[in-house]
Amino acid sequence: MSETQEVDIIDQVVSQEYKYGFSTDIEMETAPMGLSEDIVRFISSKKNEPEWMLEWRLKAYRYWLTLEEPNWQNFNLKPINYQDIIYYAAPKEKIKLDSLDQVDPELLKTFEKLGISLSEQKRLTGVAVDAVFDSVSIATTFKDQLYEKGVIFCAISEALHEHPELVKKHIGSVVPYTDNYFSALNAAVFSDGSFVYIPKGVRCPMELSTYFRINAENTGQFERTLIIADDNSYVSYLEGCTAPMRDENQLHAAVVELIAMEKAEIKYSTVQNWYPGDKDGKGGIYNFVTKRGSCEGAHSKISWTQVETGSAITWKYPSCILKGDYSTGEFFSVAVTNNMQVADTGTKMIHIGKNTKSRIVSKGISAGKSHNTYRGLVKVNKKAENARNHTQCDSMLIGNRSGAHTFPYLEISNNTATVEHEASTSKIGEDQIFYCNQRGIGTEEAIGLIVNGFCKEVLNQLPMEFAVEAQKLLAVSLEGSVG
């Protein structure tokens, strides 16, 4: 196909409709716009928090004031006016409910529309869901059944009251508020998120999942998730996210901390589909998230799987600190960018214990005028004998106006380490598309098929219920990327 034809065809495209762009009309209680110590106090008092929590928030806030936004990223970030953001927005009348009967039907409908049924009859079998709407958790399903096994799965605001010792011990232990600009901000103003504790020797009987929905205008979402897997336990956790289509950018600055004790395994999967903005780059979510897991115990394992298709800007590096001997960290990522979207994502694998292993598989797909960056650090400390890492980093370009970038960093301080890096860049071939066409497969389906094939290794890591959804999502986010 000639250059001009190709450009014409690509121009015809990019008219993808964001399926989750509706908003819910519901009476909200919000904090006054802007950020100050008073706002931090306001949020803390809304949640009826213990004094130590407020103190921690205030320390974080004061620390944040001393920081400047980072500027090392591989994209231009328009300065964010932190006084133009509402830091707390919650549907009125309810703090926490005992029964779904008390949940506003509008909210249930909203989640229903998103494919997340909270009502008893239609729940996804085998998956417990915590539904977070703007700043609060609306409902958590299967809570009692889980509690019978000793599994705690609830909103973090609830955990603060019912399991304060666990929260106090672990919050900020993996991602301290001093870690970075956005983790400091999050520590100061976080409003809700999920809390999970799996006791010793328990294999969590179902998938746990949190669904994040941003609804209110001018609002930021700052959730905080803390997952602790005690010795010999296992949990698989999945998060999904959507937001209405709005013209202004909305900030989502979350923190996720995972702690795996001896022989524990945490599998954390993300299907991120925040509103990406329109084709000219107007609006969309700024997805600036700090996610980190600590393999505390020997033979522990943490596995991150992410499918990132949404957001105007995705900026995050789900990481593993491999402290325990023989611990394993994994990162499987698919990042798709289309139109004007930007992704600067990857991972950090910090090898500290002996005989630790890490594996990185990153698949970046860039279409439209988007830019997709893989940035990853593999660090092997002095005492980390026999560390092993394998990194595979593949990029696929669709059209000729998008960009793929790779920044792999290696810091190896122990010469027994084995570190391997493989990288490839390919362009989705006209030949491949024509071959599919000739078998009766239209171009959109062909791209979906080819991209899914390209990402197969990563998609295979997702829990089955979500793998199919993720495949569809990939096809939808690239809709109209080539004609």
Place this chain on the structure above:
Amino acid sequence: MVHKQEKMLSIKNLKAEIEGKKILNGLNLEVKAGEVHAIMGPNGAGKSTLSAVLAGRADYEVTEGTVEFEGKDLLELSPEDRAREGVFLAFQYPIEIPGVSNTNFLKTAINEKRKYQGLEPMEATDFLKMMREKMAMVEMDKSLTSRSLNEGFSGGEKKRNEIFQMAMLEPKLGILDETDSGLDIDALRLVSEGVNKLRNKERAFIVITHYQRLLDYIVPDFVHVLYKGRIVKSGDASLAKELEEKGYDWIKQEVEANS
């Protein structure tokens, strides 16, 4: 059968070029259901261009002429619609698609075609049954269906996979573009046997080849010689033998003498 007498494909005065270079210069060809037409010719005669134009490759521009397929203007249809109408091209160089299994690829293709025909997607059990039958028919190794499409396949495996796909998609018209190229004698025999099993009264074939040896196995009803973008000589299977013995030079001379 009345059907048999109807013309399936009718190419009239077809002219096509790529990047300004004229390749087809007024090609005429009529193909009826059940017939096998061999297109032979020296390198650069336009053989592969003909298959590309019929399949709808975007980089070829048709400047003149018409192509009717079952009464429809084929040139007006998108490549995928041509396929859904029943035109199948067995590629000279089958394309690799990493991570996509043959099974998944064919299921998608069959269901897209069914959607076009207003049918529901095929039941999984029916599909698998069909896979088994057709695999046996073309003597295709089972392991090839779960592997990524054509990835790491040998030349022979790729060509056999094309025939397997053709068997699955059950086209009205099968175009074989130099299917014999790069095949050893055993692979050639296997591929040809597959094609012969697919021959029937309703289905037509256009077999494009440089060499006569393929036609020992797939015996054509008609042989056409393509030269400088036109069909300059037509005959029955014996014409292929003649070309094998005498080469193409005498035809070139004949054409030059007449022009």
